[in-house]
Amino acid sequence: MRYESGIKEACGVFGFYGPADAQAALPIYYGLSSLQHRGQESCGIAVTNTHGPRENLLVRKKLGLVDEVFKESSLSALQGNMGLGHVRYSTTGAPTVENAQPLVLKYLKGTLALAHNGNLVNASALRRSLEEEGALFHTTTDSEVIAHLIARERVRVSCVEEAIQKTSQRLAGAYALVIMSPRKLIGVRDPYGLKPLCLGQKDGAYIFSSESCALNAIGARFLRDLKPGEILTISQDGSLTSRFQTHTYPPAHCIFEYIYFARLDSQMDGINIYDARRKAGAALCQSAPTKADLITGVPESGLAAAMGFSQASGIPFALAFYKNGYVGRTFIKPTQKERSMSVQLKLGVLKPVVQGKRIVLVDDSIVRGTTIANLITMLRKAGALEIHVRISSPPFLHPCYFGTDVPSNKELIAHAHAPEEICSLIGADSLSYLRLEDLSSIVEGLPICKACFDGKYPMDIPT
Amino acid sequence: MRYESGIKEACGVFGFYGPADAQAALPIYYGLSSLQHRGQESCGIAVTNTHGPRENLLVRKKLGLVDEVFKESSLSALQGNMGLGHVRYSTTGAPTVENAQPLVLKYLKGTLALAHNGNLVNASALRRSLEEEGALFHTTTDSEVIAHLIARERVRVSCVEEAIQKTSQRLAGAYALVIMSPRKLIGVRDPYGLKPLCLGQKDGAYIFSSESCALNAIGARFLRDLKPGEILTISQDGSLTSRFQTHTYPPAHCIFEYIYFARLDSQMDGINIYDARRKAGAALCQSAPTKADLITGVPESGLAAAMGFSQASGIPFALAFYKNGYVGRTFIKPTQKERSMSVQLKLGVLKPVVQGKRIVLVDDSIVRGTTIANLITMLRKAGALEIHVRISSPPFLHPCYFGTDVPSNKELIAHAHAPEEICSLIGADSLSYLRLEDLSSIVEGLPICKACFDGKYPMDIPT
Amino acid sequence: MRYESGIKEACGVFGFYGPADAQAALPIYYGLSSLQHRGQESCGIAVTNTHGPRENLLVRKKLGLVDEVFKESSLSALQGNMGLGHVRYSTTGAPTVENAQPLVLKYLKGTLALAHNGNLVNASALRRSLEEEGALFHTTTDSEVIAHLIARERVRVSCVEEAIQKTSQRLAGAYALVIMSPRKLIGVRDPYGLKPLCLGQKDGAYIFSSESCALNAIGARFLRDLKPGEILTISQDGSLTSRFQTHTYPPAHCIFEYIYFARLDSQMDGINIYDARRKAGAALCQSAPTKADLITGVPESGLAAAMGFSQASGIPFALAFYKNGYVGRTFIKPTQKERSMSVQLKLGVLKPVVQGKRIVLVDDSIVRGTTIANLITMLRKAGALEIHVRISSPPFLHPCYFGTDVPSNKELIAHAHAPEEICSLIGADSLSYLRLEDLSSIVEGLPICKACFDGKYPMDIPT
């Protein structure tokens, strides 16, 4: 029930560089469609023909979902063998079409396109210093700051990768970038590896994607994740070249990808997402066991952890809800008076499953608490005897500066209330969260950034 | 994976009659949205104010999904305390906006609106005889034939219900109707009870709905199913009056609602849909047991039967696929060359679940066989050792004349091939269908029409 | 300045029947575009292939102007060698898309399409009697009443023309009809000849049109006007057959076509429109001469009469205004506070033309008086010394029941005020209207209906 929760990923990026006769737009469309869960506000695709003039780049970007923005006619107008795409939530910059990505810019060496997932923490200072040199901006995004820096470095150095390398020394924060120069497609990952980016291959084409699920979707083979700080170039001759940012830092992969953002069928930096969530459910079973007749999860967000809880406990798993797949982005919300209807319009209880049962209900987070409270009411109305809520992440207590958009503190139920109060507010019989100390084990010891839970940021945050 | 299968329900209907200060349009919108699985081609809502002039009826109908056709502005323009709505597939009449319902017609007594789920088998003969009396038609639907007959009877009798009663004597086929006269809302069910229609209540309003799930969605209370042949009137004073069609026939409820069409969280004529499908899965386990490590279902269509199979066999149930909810109606299909991508764009395999496992894969039907074949390929690629397909309905062998739209025989894989051939064509290790003799038990002996499986129709079909 | 005036023509009709390989939609589009001044609310085109199945008729109709409703793709979808079109204002029936024409109806003999210009005076009584026989209506137009009568007659007689002939005996009022049956295109004119309809020819096709200007526009040859009461059939073999309505009445052609509605480059029932208006100007010069330096007209409505006045008086004609052609139907009107800006946004004064001059300003009518008052203010501001207003029609004093839509009496300045008061209200130095007795001479004695000026209607009007 992600649309309820209010925690939003920044963005997803996707790039494709095929042989001269390939068409990049369709695989990018499918790739973005498979990354749609990472951003549903706007999307865009830019393509070029690497054997045509250096200025010839075609772009389409708009507010809306991938299948609203692109139709057969608009896709087939995007002719070119190399391209990149973006799906977006706004973390900096308003949700306007001007701020939609990919950014497309003309500079000395032709046309540059850029797609960015993440958030800089020093964007304001960088922007101010550029403005003091007379720079003009068209958007309010930190992505345009990156583009300006690259263009300025590019004048002084011999290739665009070198300009990117020099630029990256000035950037602080989280970024996974796909950058398209007239002849090259370049993937960049910040030195902490905060944001994911991986490389795939299909029929002579190389592909960048925020998540591996988009590679599977188009039938491409997963090659590897980009390394933290890596700048990986796909060239016109089909060769791959890596260089690295000059400074190195201890890796700190965003834990939220594993417990929340990424698609269940992706893997990231060696960890399978389904496995991570299943393990979170198993850990919950260890730390907060309960007697129950069945384990269920909130669709889709709690199902994998519920499976893990079931396997660890031996209590059978069951589906307790039907989800109406037609309740989408443009659905008219119930009025304030009928707000409680909001959940039951999307989910219907399967009464024969829950009637007379003691139930463990698993979800991945509680934001405002209204959704889970409504589900509990629905389950009780259908005859459930007990409802024990288990949340497969710790309470979210600290702001994220790296591109995750969370509601302000006063909207977060965990900010004002202790777990036992929340349990009572939502009407559950018991409530437990995943313990902070269990986080590391669910990603098998991978170095992670879990600042949103413990307040320990991997870098200094300017005030 | 319903959009793949090609078996289509005819329609869904919904009616709402509230007190003078109620607004019917919003609950109808939510009701239709909960019946959207019954028809995705066009939809419409008509409302009237039962204290205003008799001619004053507002209607909006268009090609598209409910949340595409209705926006806040268009909904709030539909002011009135009584109304009805319709979601549609075309079984007779082309999918044009002219044929969208509700039908709205002016006649002697004001304005009449009509929403119809089902199909008449004598529509052509009735239409011909009307034309020979000089009747004009605006649509090619059999629903307009019904409206003509009612209008003609209405001139001779004292109330609209009597006209409907006389009309129903001339109709042969399946129909669930909601009819709105200036002051009354009337639900009608054909004498065989082929098509479902139920009655609910909320805050002083009465509600008709094709399925009970739409009552739950708006927080209404389910009162009862209409009886076969019942003509149930909601009057301006809030009273309910029933009359019955003069001829009675042995009931014959459509089995397809239980195994295929209806929403998992509905109940119909006393049978819970989830239960029926779970029992189908259990029956499959009895008739076609197999050794396996896990039971899974094709989302969403096979999940309930898979649960039943798992419970009956003791083999654990697991989710094996992630479903991309953003792949919708307007998604651009892969080209012929890449057709096999079609399924993997919608579903991603959860590799850690299936790797090294012997799997029972349950679905509710096989139409062309391409979807299941692709899923089997995906599972094997992810490391599944064996795949045993179990189908929770018998092979579909005979045409339906009552409003179910199935592909022509040559497209139906079951028409040309025996099960063992199909098993080999789709690449499964074994394949079994639900047995014809098990159908009755899954609906607890409810009298059913299962002509699509055994060719025994409950009435004569004109050639 | 027609959009100001509020006097609206009912409709324009156009029909085309070409050889088997002809395409009717494009010439109809051009024809309707040339009749757009007759109706700007909705438009529609229906076509059929006279060698295809009898039911196969394609139609597109929508609210909007011809070039808004039809694009290349929608036009090229309308394949067929015979067709008809309509542009509409609503005189009966609301301006909804349901009421847009051509009406398309299925009846015993296939599909019937009908386009109607005019208004019946006995439509209510006819509709009531049809309803009492059980008839259903989809629209609130009197045109649908005509269709019902034809369909009912058609059952009893041997051809559609005979049904039309029998129907016309029951119709009272004004009508020019183009009717399309599966194989025939039929033009019908009411027995008074109130509404115009003419016949043309081009490249083996016959054409019906409300006005001859539409024939010229598509390069067709004008053959003749239909006679009052004529029913003219174009058959599949390219032959023309006439029959006549059984009752005959003294002709009474609508004078408003000549002085107001029809396009300046049309001719109707033997009278050239430009000539009629020029003569009206000349008559004004005779009955209300004045000393002046120049004669000008309000564009475009007063220019022809101004030319006539100039020629009769010997005072030179000049253009005094520039008209902004981009101020169209969807233009945002000034707020109440700035209402006086409304005219100057559309017309700019040519200061060097009017400065220091005594001016005769000619227009074809005064409705509310606000437009002419604003023009007089603008002329004075630009330095005009005297402004003498001459109106090329008598004051409009009586309602029209035959399809001309005029503002209600209280909005008509001539209803509440004598000419000398109006002169003072609009700020003119003198004001004269065309005299009632001069009307006949401007149409060279053609028998006319001038009931809107003298209250003498050519038939009884039911109360």
Place this chain on the structure above:
Amino acid sequence: MRYESGIKEACGVFGFYGPADAQAALPIYYGLSSLQHRGQESCGIAVTNTHGPRENLLVRKKLGLVDEVFKESSLSALQGNMGLGHVRYSTTGAPTVENAQPLVLKYLKGTLALAHNGNLVNASALRRSLEEEGALFHTTTDSEVIAHLIARERVRVSCVEEAIQKTSQRLAGAYALVIMSPRKLIGVRDPYGLKPLCLGQKDGAYIFSSESCALNAIGARFLRDLKPGEILTISQDGSLTSRFQTHTYPPAHCIFEYIYFARLDSQMDGINIYDARRKAGAALCQSAPTKADLITGVPESGLAAAMGFSQASGIPFALAFYKNGYVGRTFIKPTQKERSMSVQLKLGVLKPVVQGKRIVLVDDSIVRGTTIANLITMLRKAGALEIHVRISSPPFLHPCYFGTDVPSNKELIAHAHAPEEICSLIGADSLSYLRLEDLSSIVEGLPICKACFDGKYPMDIPT
């Protein structure tokens, strides 16, 4: 018949700065609507509130006409007391929405908006030098080059006007600019005065406009034309301040504004447009007199000169054509086969005016010759005896580098053919152009650029 001709003005600009409680968007809308003849490809409006934050600027720009792009809702969303607008043809940069104006850019001092009419001749060199300093461009317009230069100068100087003044020293070419900084509205005219810009006043607001007609349209008072090289600032306190570009050049006002572009009811640099065209007609009468029965003009482009010819010759003026005002931008063109219909769909001959007459037909230019040839055919078909064509400008022989878009040489009939040949090609009885030596007298000796006729450019043109 401008849409035929293919000679296109670059753009129109409009600015409005009212008191704190004024709303700029509506007067700008009306102003742009009155300048629509200067550009019909895209349009835009940007507004700001001069008492709000410095970054707060709202903008809407799109492909389409003013009344297509702006609706009541979009206009009322543009809240602010200062603003500027633009209508555009593309002379540099493709007709894409990215290139639409006003340009809106963020720089050191807040947000800058810029609207530009004209064309730089050194734009490529300036852009190259900016790119070599690492500048990024979002559009392909020369207007963005100007914005970059201003932003870079602004860092070094104390106010935006000084930055504009320094920038203007580097610009070569034609430009009329309206520039909006957070608190100031600034009008700029190039030192030759090639492009027009004037100042008006209404109710405490100051207004910039390309033409005075737009001032009249909104009821504003014309104050004066900006002087060549003037930089005129409207400040927050309502004061006006002028400064001038440091270099001065002999003025060279574009002659095409007078004979072709500007609206008939405008005046520019002291010359009334109607007067200039009337004098051109009179000059034609002197240099190429002829015996005729009447003088007429092609609507609207030839009417003023025809009036001048008529007055000079004593031969009466008459309107010979009806113009269908509904044939607009989106009209579907006739197919190649019926191309000759194109003109008669827009213009209908008034047969009684021209029959049996010797006619002088005046227009302002001949581009391809097809329109005038069709008109001559139509006139002859309607019975005209002789047709003498008089063109109120000399033949167009040299390219314009300052923002006038003309067809390439091979499309210009005057390039390949001498007048006597053209006369024969178009089927006229005689043909004369305005003489080069008469150009000066029609603008009363105003210094003009007439390079398109004589090839003498007022500045060096880089190759």
